Amino acid sequence: MAIADPVTRGTVTPGTVTPGTVFPDTVFPDTVTPRSGAILDWYAAHQRDLPWRRPDATPWAVLVSEIMLQQTPVARVLPVYAAWLARWPSPASLAASPAGDAVRAWGRLGYPRRALRLHATAQALVERHGGQVPASADALRALPGIGSYTAAAVASFAFGQRHAVLDTNVRRVLARLVSGRELPSASPSAAERRLAESLLPEPPAVAARWSVAVMELGALVCTAARPRCASCPVAASCAWRRAGHPADGGPRRTQKYAGTDRQCRGRLLAVLRDCAGPVPGSQLEAAWADQLQRSRALDGLVADGLVDPLPDGRFALPGTHPVPGTH
């Protein structure tokens, strides 16, 4: 008789299978293969205890974590995440606050437009989804700041659905393990998406767990630099390792930061964030010497909705100060 253990072994028949036996991944189509089983086992033993992975994490909490984690290290997210959910435990609570409060609470996480979009998403959830986070990946994808990765991640991790979750970690693991390349391409291809879907275990709950397991493997073991192959549960079947760890193509374009508009925007917004109320233009002038660049950056911040220009010439975080004639 067959025994179904969806989390670790798939469907096996006692007497015909011994633990640790190596099969090609085609032996158990539509179930959990030995390779994915090895990753699931590794995850069970080595996963980090992160607040958004705990059973009491709400879909809203998972959504908040996914937005904060975009391009941002876990260690820097943790304290902001905790403070954010303590203050805004539901979409409705965030929607009821001014957007500028969200930008201020975002602190120095970076890419503050994420705070603005998360606030807009909270409002959309109240207006169109009864204040709830939708379980549908398509509905999630339609929300501001939520792209294909985040939609799949929330549908998987908050609702236990079966979606290919293609973040940079998963893409790097698959590039090495299956394609024998050191690094993934600049953006996910259709072939990559098909590959990720083909590797997904069939039961939705197992697929969701597998996705987070591969992400964790990429974050802790199969890292971009100095991968810890000696600690990897699937090193034996890794195409990149078997090929001798060939280095990927040419020079990666390194993005400058010092002296850019980006840095200037960051400085200006930091002044607004660290002041309780509106600030005069003179205070912003002190934050950046180059007048032309400062003016351009400030215009950009206003255009993005991150800064409100007040009639008296001062500047404020959005929605934190009444602007006459806007309603």
Added chain:
DNA sequence: GAGACGTGGAC
């Protein structure tokens, strides 16, 4: 599809 968009820790 290339470029814009923050920030700070690690090596």
Added chain:
DNA sequence: TGTCCAAGTCT
């Protein structure tokens, strides 16, 4: 010290 890098999205 400078470069690389971290659970992407939008235009």
